[in-house]
Amino acid sequence: SKVGVMIFEIVITILAAVLLHWLVNFLFNPWRYPPGPAGIPVIGSLHLAAPDFHRKLPKLARKYGPIFTITAGYRRVVFLVGYDLIKEVITDRAKDFASRCPNMPGRIVRGEGLDAPYGPKWMANRKFFYSAMRTMGLGKRGIEKCVVDEIPYIVEELEKLCAKNELFEPSSVFDSAVLNVLAYFTFGNRYSYQDEKFKELIHINNDFFQKAKFLNQPLFFLLSLVPGLHKYWLPQCGKDLKESVGKINKFVKAEIEQHRQNLDRKNPRDYIDCYLKELDQMNDQSELSELGLEMSIMDLFQAGTETTSTTLRWAILYMVNNPNIQTEKVQQEIDDVLGFDRLPQYEDRMRMPYCEATVLEVQRMATIAPIGLQHCSEEDQMLGGYRIPKRTSIMACYHSIHFDPKFWKNPNEFDPCNFLDSNKKVCIPDAFMPFGGGLRICVGMNIAKQELFLFFVAILQKFSLHLPDGVDHLDEESGSGITLAPKIYQVKIKRR
Template sequence: MGSVGRLASYVPLSSSQALCALGTLAVTLLFLVVVRQLVRQRRPRGFPPGPTRFPLIGNILSLASEPHVFMKKTSETYGQIFSLDLGGISTVVLNGFDAIKECLSHQSEVFADRPSLPLFVKMTKMGGLLNSKYGRGWIDHRKLAVNSFRYFGSGQKMFERKISEECMFFLDAIDEHKGKLFNPKHLITNAVSNITNLIIFGERFTYDDRDFQHMIEIFSENVELAASGWAFLYNAFPCIEYLPFGKHQKLFRNAAEVYVFLLRIIERFSQGRVCQSPRHYIDAYLDEIEQNVSDKNTSFSKENLIFSVGELIIAGTETTTNALRWAILYMSLYPNIQERVHKEIDSVLPNGRPPTLEDKQSMPYVEAVLHEVLRFCTIVPLGIFRATSQDAQVSGYTIPKGTMVITNLYSVHFDEKYWSDPGIFCPDRFLDSNGNFIRREAFLPFSLGRRHCLGEQLARMELFLFFTTLLQRFHLQFPKGCLPSLSPKLGMTLQPLPYTICAVRRQP
């Protein structure tokens, strides 16, 4: 009798009952997800105020178009420090020079961490260099990178000559167009990336190396995709990883392809390595792996080497490339400014002598133009997202440990308190009444604090030498009636929309 009762209790459910049970379970799970998301969206006590948020998605939609501009405008209502909700990710936005200096300079360590965003976790496991958490791993990797840049790059007089040699390859490639229309992006990207390549690999790549060109194109695409709406949605709702569509899927496919390529190229350039006699960054990194093989807490590994190499290539190529592309665009747009640049170059470099870094101090107007390009175009408008390494007190607000922080560098360069008529492109703002170059405090294209750009010195070298050499040989112009758009292409960096230019050989 008992066994019959037990059998009766196992009578299978009808299809309608099963569907009802599944529906109830789905509704319950959805309810729990919504409640969890709404709880995450509650502002902690003492947190900065911010604009009204939509349920679940928060303020994500506000970042769909020109997020740096939206954040600056929002600061006019809520102050220089306000908060956003990015789908349950509480975020503090710093606007204006005063707020950013207070946090990144005066409380440098507190604002030196990186947020554990699902996108970064999936793509780099929070390892490597740029996205690593603040701690020993980041300190060790940054020290190695800085030493490599100093030893293999910007600290050596010989390296300046290598940059000058690359400038010649670059100019000769432009000469092949014989003054006719061409898009300079490809050549600039190749030339700039080769400077970083000399440090990482010890060699340059030819401008027709298709494999390397393909990798650079993927890097550039990922810089754009990483700041897309799909990336923000993925960080808020990682479960969309399983959707078969969306730009985040393209991002992941690109990352996987780059990972395989970098692994192959690292193996190629590490052949013939002699321990403790590094030829380039890869050799130096492999030395660190061997030296720390018995250290269980070391962060040096083959995987982090791949991440670091990829990050250094991106950082060393994207920003300087786009700065030069903007510079060429504005020189063509303002022939009167270009003429002043030509005159200064000709007066300092008689008989076509190639420029050197020592000439920089004799070219205040060239320096002013390059600084105005970096200010006006703000290549990396929101920097790389940061996080607080501990609880922070700023301007009466309490920012808990682990909070994501966005530094709006665009707002610094358009801060009316420090710049008169910031919406006007005017190199003279960097000159005094006697025409001497002057440094401006609210000029932060390379950010500030412990996480400031480690390649700043090298980038400044490249910008000066490439720009001066280019303007020494060519006059840049758009064809009559053909002016490009000045609206930027949005991504983690602001780059010009594709344009074509005429580079006409100047008379010696």
């Protein structure tokens, strides 16, 4: 029929146009993109890197150089492997590459309307967050107090396990403790681990990270080939993720509304109160807004809960697999400096270089965020001898620098001496970037640093950790997911 012929001609025309587009861009490379695998027409070369980016990208770098291009359909992503180029983009030319490319993944993860493009609003919210942390840090609800106050509850939960002589699976305790610190700072509440509202918050937060494993799959990137497609069609895993984000956003909005109704402007209790007080004092031209408040809280919870809890799980795993480091080094230093009863303070790290170096080494070996978030520029740029068009996604492979023998004494072994100089003082190489760097450095970095050191030291002050009977070594290969987390494990825990 004429209709059938017409449809056939349209399909052929579209396919021809797509193929022509591919030929022009990949064979002639008019923009002088960095080299990279040609991939499959229309599909691209993403399958050569995903989902195990941290393992595959260094191999591609050995063939194409430290800067190369991976394609997903018609989109190009420029990857950086190695310290020099990563430092240039992240820190040296931070303003040039501070933007984020609006894309479907970001909209699903953050929620519609909660994008964070680089500009006056983003800078105003970032500046206010740091200002609020400093202001609150001088008062009774300082960040360190939020963390230290949580330690007795962690100890109490672990003592229950000791009394029952049960094996210890760390995620349940760490998830609760880390989330409580952020809830304390943000909402002004420290929840009981048995509180029903807190259990709901833990559930929706963990559900998000479970569903977010979808982000690491090639299908997720391929869905971004057609702008706006996610509004009309998503596979079930994508719908589940979007629903999970909506639940977190609903929880946050409810907390903001409750704070607005009970706001005491003279005595702000927490971050939400500080922000609402600031909004009341600002004029209509202010770059701060209630939407910005939602965005900053979503950022904090998405970037600062599962990541810190996962790092602590790695810390337990490495201590169990390295009992000599646990008992002869870490616990000996804790006993010498703190004794058994005094709770650690963050300033104690100055007298506990081996413990601090151990925490840093956990972060390096685990490298739970092996690939950084996308950066891009609003102008065409030259990078590594190549012309990078504006709005091109650029991603750094942090895993490559955390295992580079140029910077580490023993890059493939768990060795806290990687962070100690000849005088046994903590020495942090420039290539250590567990929180990223530059303008886009993790906003919750200072909170995470205190949690990692204080929780780690407090646990090993009170308890010793051992392999289960009949197990010689815990698997140090990471499982799949948005972050590199250890596979589920259990250990024996004993009161010291």
